[in-house]
Amino acid sequence: MDKSIRVVEGVHWVGVRHPDLRVFDDLFPTRNGTTYNSYLIEGTEKTALIDTVKEPFAEEFFSKVSEHIDPTKIDIVVVNHTEPDHSGAVAQVLDKNPDVQIYCSKAAENFLKQLLNRSFNAVIVNDGDEVDLGGKTLRFIITPYLHWPDTIFTYLVEEELLFPCDAFGAHYCPDKLFDDEINEFYADFHFYFDCIVRPFKDKVRDALKKCEGLPIKMVCPSHGPIRRSSGQFAIESYARWCAAPSSGGRPKALMAVLSSHGNTRDMANVIATELKAQGVDVEMFALSEMRDDDYRDALEQADVLLIGTPTIQRDAPPHVWHALALISSVTPKAKLGAVFGSFGWSGEAVKMVEQRLTGLKYKLVADGISFRFTPTMENMDVCRSFAEQVAAAVLTEE
Ligand SMILES: [Fe+2]
Numbered sequence: 001m002d003k004s005i006r007v008v009e010g011v012h013w014v015g016v017r018h019p020d021l022r023v024f025d026d027l028f029p030t031r032n033g034t035t036y037n038s039y040l041i042e043g044t045e046k047t048a049l050i051d052t053v054k055e056p057f058a059e060e061f062f063s064k065v066s067e068h069i070d071p072t073k074i075d076i077v078v079v080n081h082t083e084p085d086h087s088g089a090v091a092q093v094l095d096k097n098p099d100v101q102i103y104c105s106k107a108a109e110n111f112l113k114q115l116l117n118r119s120f121n122a123v124i125v126n127d128g129d130e131v132d133l134g135g136k137t138l139r140f141i142i143t144p145y146l147h148w149p150d151t152i153f154t155y156l157v158e159e160e161l162l163f164p165c166d167a168f169g170a171h172y173c174p175d176k177l178f179d180d181e182i183n184e185f186y187a188d189f190h191f192y193f194d195c196i197v198r199p200f201k202d203k204v205r206d207a208l209k210k211c212e213g214l215p216i217k218m219v220c221p222s223h224g225p226i227r228r229s230s231g232q233f234a235i236e237s238y239a240r241w242c243a244a245p246s247s248g249g250r251p252k253a254l255m256a257v258l259s260s261h262g263n264t265r266d267m268a269n270v271i272a273t274e275l276k277a278q279g280v281d282v283e284m285f286a287l288s289e290m291r292d293d294d295y296r297d298a299l300e301q302a303d304v305l306l307i308g309t310p311t312i313q314r315d316a317p318p319h320v321w322h323a324l325a326l327i328s329s330v331t332p333k334a335k336l337g338a339v340f341g342s343f344g345w346s347g348e349a350v351k352m353v354e355q356r357l358t359g360l361k362y363k364l365v366a367d368g369i370s371f372r373f374t375p376t377m378e379n380m381d382v383c384r385s386f387a388e389q390v391a392a393a394v395l396t397e398e
């Protein structure tokens with residue numbers, strides 16, 4: 001079995017490796033496995049754990065903790081984030097010491113109650129709160145949505161270590177724990193960001209602002225290598241990836257279109273021409289052949305999303321549902337939308353897509369339009385009016 005690893009004097013990694021994990025959360029591929037990092041911090045008065053590990057790894061975790069302290073003597077568990085890959089062994093810590101204090105955000109307390117279904121001693125922390133372990137001071141930074149609403153960062157003041165849980169992590173299971181002992185893992189670091197953190201770019205900006213000016217010697221995330229020599233690089237990468245969408249200039253419409261027989265595409269072209277005439281730039285995506293990443297980037301820059309869909313077998317085609325599913329994987333710049341399309345028999349798709357957009361908290365800026373088979377001249381006039389309404393709404397929002 002693995003051993004604990006010293007990070008600095010009085011701070012040890014007591015996490016576990018999961019090298020053969022191939023899909024994280026049953027959602028994201030993890031070609032290089034992952035780790036569940038937990039840290040034991042020993043002050044002269046108290047001992048704290050920062051996060052735990054996924055429940056099936058609890059035995060190995062406690063064996064590492066036991067190298068330093070009887071686990072029944074742990075005073076504090078800081079729960080930076082309650083997702084079970086980090087809180088999975090909290091129940092067993094409570095079994096060993098029911099009086100242990102759990103430092104966490106208010107949201108985390110609520111989540112933990114329903115994850116554990118038992119009582120526990122919670123200490124709710126706010127921005128800047130500190131706890132002194134005896135020569136080692138933990139300071140808390142409230143950073144909601146990195147990755148859940150409950151998330152906080154913990155900062156070890158004397159050693160200048162940042163424990164940001166999921167943020168700045170990577171699903172990457174190295175042989176050695178520190179970044180300067182292994183090959184670079186940028187692709188995994190970037191892919192992890194894309195899967196886990198990208199939907200919360202605005203929250204990342206808030207979190208980075210709170211960390212501004214904080215001296216940080218190491219970034220000790222909860223997945224993947226500890227950044228002993230590249231903490232600033234990780235922070236700067238997040239700052240770059242999460243920069244606010246560009247502003248100024250003409251507003252932008254993203255049109256995502258699927259057209260089986262060319263009719264929906266003809267409508268799209270008329271709508272696009274009118275939008276441009278009204279002062280709105282257009283970026284058009286053919287849903288059947290677009291790259292997901294290009295579309296996701298465009299969503300983060302677009303002032304309005306227009307979806308053109310035919311109806312096939314009384315439904316919108318899978319490509320359209322896929323484009324809708326990708327919305328929650330990014331931070332859209334705006335949540336304005338409108339839907340149009342051609343159909344042959346029944347024409348349900350436009351309404352269905354409108355309902356989905358509404359469910360995703362989009363505001364529909366024009367009533368959806370759909371026409372049977374080849375649009376007539378009159379139908380195309382309606383398309384122009386539709387575009388005028390969309391443009392008016394977008395220009396008003398500017
Ligand atoms: Fe998480």
Ligand SMILES: [Fe+2]
Pocket residue numbers: 083085086166222223
């Ligand atoms: Fe995690």
